[in-house]
Amino acid sequence: MKLYQLRNVVILGCICVFLNANAQESNAPKFGKGLFNLIGQDSTWTMKVGLRFQTLATSKWDVNNGLSNPESSMLIRRSRLKFDGFAFSPKLKYKVELGLSNRDQSGASKYTSNAPRYILDAVLKWNFSGNFVLWFGQTKLPGNRERVISSANLQQVDRSLLNSRFTIDRDIGVQLRHHFNLTDTFLVKEIFSIAQGEGRNITTGNVGGHQYTTRVELFPFGDFKSKGDYKGSDLKFEPSPKLSLGVAYDFNNNASKTRSNQGSYMLNDTGFYSTNISTLFVDAMYKHQGFSLMAEYANRTADDAFAKNSDGSLTGDEVQVGNGLNIQTGYLLSKTVELSGRYTNISLDKEITGKGSENQYTLGLSKYIAGHSLKVQTDLSYTDIGFKTNQLLYRVQIDIHF
Template sequence: MKFKMMVAMLLFALTTVKAQEYNAPKFGKGLFNLVGKDSSWTMKIGLRAQFLATSTWEDGASNETSFLIRRSRLKFDGYAYSPKLKYKIELGLSNSDLSGASQFTSNAPRYILDAVLMWNFAPNLEFWFGQTKLPGNRERVVSSSNLQMVDRSLLNSVFTIDRDMGMQLRHHFDLTNKFVVKEIVSLAQGEGRNVTTGNLGGYQYTTRLELFPFGDFEDHGDYSGGDLSREETPKLSLAAAYDFNNNAVKNRSNQGSYMANDSGFYETNTSTLFVDAMFKYNGFSFMAEYADRSAEDPYAKNADGSPLLKDGNQVVVEVGEGFNLQTGYLFKSNWEVSGRYTSIMLDKNITGKNPENQYTLGVSKYIVGHHLKIQSDISHLQIKNDNDELMFRLQCELSF
């Protein structure tokens, strides 16, 4: 309740600024761009929401339809004291943003998505400290407001390492006058965002290397869906990331469910490998991702070595692999047609889960880029020896 009152008071205070004292920025550039009198700080305040309608059909089952505010968020970013010390804060307000309250988050909603300081302490070198996305799979790092389709793929759902609290070191350099190299290393707590009770296992170590043989993308297009910048020359990003979660206590590295046993938690070293690519040229875009998760011992156990069971089933780490291919073409009318193929192949001998293949066809209309757009897609999910599923989605994105 206190948090909601604080947000309401902040919005009221900002909206009561006299019109003659403040000129609002262009649509999509934030609600307010504030600058201190001595220019020692800045703050851009943004607001966004996604409105989603979904309809699904399963073999032998009736149709299910739902309407949802998929995301609703407040964003703050700028610099403090010096342009070399930047910050980003993002708060989630929708039910899906807040979900996941547990004893490990002090039984409180998970309001905070990002709260991170970024210090550019040397040329081409930044130190990040706080809670933010880890440098894992590309699709996850792409903002949900900049997606080419209604939402991310099944690969992201199963393998992402999402957000965590810790430190990151980011560096880039020019190998030639065009060839750019970017490197990231990260140390995190290893249990996901907003955890207040930790560290239960060990730490999580992540590294990512990105190669740009034809130079950097326009407008950070390597982390944005679709070629809205209509790259005048071919642009390519090739990347690989490796994540090692020492003594992980969750069944999906730092995501999924805690593996609680009779003495506390089952712990096992979990590794995840990501390889991905992004290509864009003149309205055409193509993205490919591969993920592989392994564990030192994927079978969870109690202290005496007996199998850890839940609802009569063996608790395991979800090990296996998946890949995702996605492409699209943006017409000059700012209509885009896109397609995606995703395959998830968890180790059935361990997880008991059958392979899944999903085919998706999407259509998007960009009214003001990613800030105001309408997107729709239809997906066919094939599960071996199980029911198939057909899903239709319609979504509107509005962001200031």
């Protein structure tokens, strides 16, 4: 199917849903709670339809010898169409999220059949017994906290350098999720995942073994309000301290990409170079009365980080091994205005990658007009790169979420 044909199908499908919604203005959802909700005549299915987009403007300068080489751009950073609800039974939920912007669809290659990657999430969630839920399909893996936080709910304009260097992002496979209480207030959540190990929307080029991820989260003071452990900022002004501690370990067997299931394929004279890649994440989220603190540590290792040909010669590709640290905090000066700060350190193995340490310092200011559903965010970042020219980056973004 041609690109324009697929777009027409998506648009036509949306129009048909709207025409059949029979939603009256009086019972339409509140702003930020979806465009409309559908319920089957026999109540055996539901669907909430949502739409959001972000308009981003950036300016960037080199700063080693004063401000030089200015660059500026404007773009639709993200544009998403979302569907979720249950099918047949409330115990069988689903989520579909489509990416419509150029950045959402980036990464097309011969391994995705040279097609735009519309599908972000397409996952079924089956609560088959008690607190056990089985996920099947394509969605985010249970890796670093910052990545799992929706881009609609971020505290600053975008995620940190730690996420861009170390995230394991989305993949297709199976996840088993469970939670239980140690005491009346102490909550524990566990996740185990088996995935294809190549990233999202791969149609060919699935080489090597599978990817195994496990994550455990501890809540010593009980759960957060409104899933606040995976939302930036303390917009709910938690009346008592809330803390989530998470540890995740990911093992990608015979991975062929430079960043586990992300990055570029490592090609050699016989096809693909592959090696075992492990990634460890340790993170925390704390919130209390408008104050929030999020911290993350990441570490990636590989059995043999240098990609080789069959004769042992180096191809020039290597696994991006090393460490990352991100500390981010914010305080709501009022119910709608927040000041935030972030420090990120990236330390890749210089002997392997040829790159040194990066330090980024970010100061952010957010105006929440309707919570995360309608907000204006701006931030200023200084990046001390070490192995190349330092940079100054200014960004402003408007985010609207129906």
